[in-house]
Amino acid sequence: AQTVTQSQPEMSVQEAETVTLSCTYDTSESDYYLFWYKQPPSRQMILVIRQEAYKQQNATENRFSVNFQKAAKSFSLKISDSQLGDAAMYFCAYRPLSGGSNYKLTFGKGTLLTVNP
Amino acid sequence: NAGVTQTPKFRILKIGQSMTLQCAQDMNHNYMYWYRQDPGMGLKLIYYSVGAGITDKGEVPNGYNVSRSTTEDFPLRLELAAPSQTSVYFCASSYGQLNEKLFFGSGTQLSVL
Numbered sequence: 001a002q003t004v005t006q007s008q009p010e011m012s013v014q015e016a017e018t019v020t021l022s023c024t025y026d027t028s029e030s031d032y033y034l035f036w037y038k039q040p041p042s043r044q045m046i047l048v049i050r051q052e053a054y055k056q057q058n059a060t061e062n063r064f065s066v067n068f069q070k071a072a073k074s075f076s077l078k079i080s081d082s083q084l085g086d087a088a089m090y091f092c093a094y095r096p097l098s099g100g101s102n103y104k105l106t107f108g109k110g111t112l113l114t115v116n117p
Numbered sequence: 118n119a120g121v122t123q124t125p126k127f128r129i130l131k132i133g134q135s136m137t138l139q140c141a142q143d144m145n146h147n148y149m150y151w152y153r154q155d156p157g158m159g160l161k162l163i164y165y166s167v168g169a170g171i172t173d174k175g176e177v178p179n180g181y182n183v184s185r186s187t188t189e190d191f192p193l194r195l196e197l198a199a200p201s202q203t204s205v206y207f208c209a210s211s212y213g214q215l216n217e218k219l220f221f222g223s224g225t226q227l228s229v230l
Contacts, residue, residue: 004159045160045207045221091159104175105219107159 002027004094006108013082014116020067021077021111023092031097034068034075035105040088048090051075053097079113087115119143123208123222130198130229138193138225140208148211149191150175150219151183153204160207166191198229 003026013019025034036048051059051068058066063083067076079086092108124139142149147168152160162175166185180202182194191210195202205226209219 043205043207043224045209045219047218050218093159104162104165105160107161109157109159 002029002094002096002106004092004106004108006090006092006111008111009109010112010114012114012116013079015082015084017082018078018080019082019113021079021090021092021113023075023077023108025073025075025092025094025106027073027094027096029096033095033097034066035093035095036064036066036075036077037091037093037107038086038088039091039110040085045091049077082115084115084117087113089113121208121210121220121222123206123225125225126223127226128228130195130227132198132200132229134198135194135196136198138195138206138208138227140191140193140222141189142191142208142210142220143189144210144212144220145188146210146212146220147188148213149185150209150211151181151191151193152207152209153177154207154224155204163193163206195227200229203227203229 005024032053034051038046038048049061049064063080065078089110089112091110093105095105121142150165151163154160161177164183166172172183205224207224208222211219
């Protein structure tokens with residue numbers, strides 16, 4: 001079974017600085033998607049960034065970028081120029097591209113990010 | 118554009134009571150999902166639907182039922198509420214399976230006492 005591990009229950013960063021959130025996963029699949037979702041206090045889940053496993057190039061969305069290491073099964077999220085609005089719980093998630101469970105996203109337990117002014 | 122709308126936002130049930138969590142989306146999405154989020158945990162898939170009239174079990178379906186009579190609506194039914202069903206419930210939708218940008222509702226906080 002696929003598992004997603006976020007080893008940092010909490011992280012903090014100073015406003016305008018950079019922070020990296022860690023995520024590792026376990027799978028025997030070769031094709032899959034990886035995601036980072038943000039959950040602010042409003043509770044709504046918001047997609048931050050997505051990475052296709054077949055793409056070697058790391059995904060980037062404005063101040064958010066990932067470091068995808070397929071062999072190491074690692075998928076970290078880097079937030080540059082952190083803003084107060086980035087404070088939230090961040091979830092790493094995995095989805096296989098094929099097979100009977102390909103509708104299912106597997107989520108990690110989350111990392112609570114605090115941004116200090 | 119409302120997106121995904123869940124009602125109610127909060128609910129307290131007594132053990133053995135039943136209720137339906139409502140979910141509606143106005144984006145003409147084919148795929149809809151129900152997740153639960155327990156404290157300190159990630160989301161777990163309860164049920165999903167790939168279109169009107171088609172539903173299937175996710176990871177934790179026991180104690181729940183769903184129906185999908187229209188593209189827009191995907192209600193989740195709890196028949197005999199148990200304390201183990203205390204959780205935050207999220208409904209989500211996506212246009213296509215591979216376009217995995219899920220749009221989430223704002224959640225329903227359910228307590229079973």
